[in-house]
Amino acid sequence: MSQRLLWSLAALVFVCFAARSATAAPDRKACIAAADDGQKLRDEVKLASARERFITCADKACPGAVSKQCATWVEEVDREMPTLSFRAKDETGREILDA
Numbered sequence: 001m002s003q004r005l006l007w008s009l010a011a012l013v014f015v016c017f018a019a020r021s022a023t024a025a026p027d028r029k030a031c032i033a034a035a036d037d038g039q040k041l042r043d044e045v046k047l048a049s050a051r052e053r054f055i056t057c058a059d060k061a062c063p064g065a066v067s068k069q070c071a072t073w074v075e076e077v078d079r080e081m082p083t084l085s086f087r088a089k090d091e092t093g094r095e096i097l098d099a
Contacts, residue, residue: 031062
């Protein structure tokens with residue numbers, strides 16, 4: 001992953017958390033919907049989006065069982081998300097795909 005992409009992802013995470021702190025706590029229906037959506041997104045390997053939904057339903061304002069399960073799913077998705085990748089380039093700067 002390039003340095004620029006890493007910084008962009010870091011900025012996106014910051015903005016998401018900042019925006020989330022300015023919103024009201026989710027109600028029961030929103031908690032359950034977030035849990036359902038998160039599971040579907042996780043199964044589609046859309047891990048960043050799934051993580052956002054799981055963070056929503058892990059809120060302490062959500063029912064205890066839902067919040068606890070969503071917190072577990074956040075941890076699982078965190079472990080599944082790629083954190084580092086390497087790219088090989090030749091002397092002209094082009095990527096070597098079969099390195």
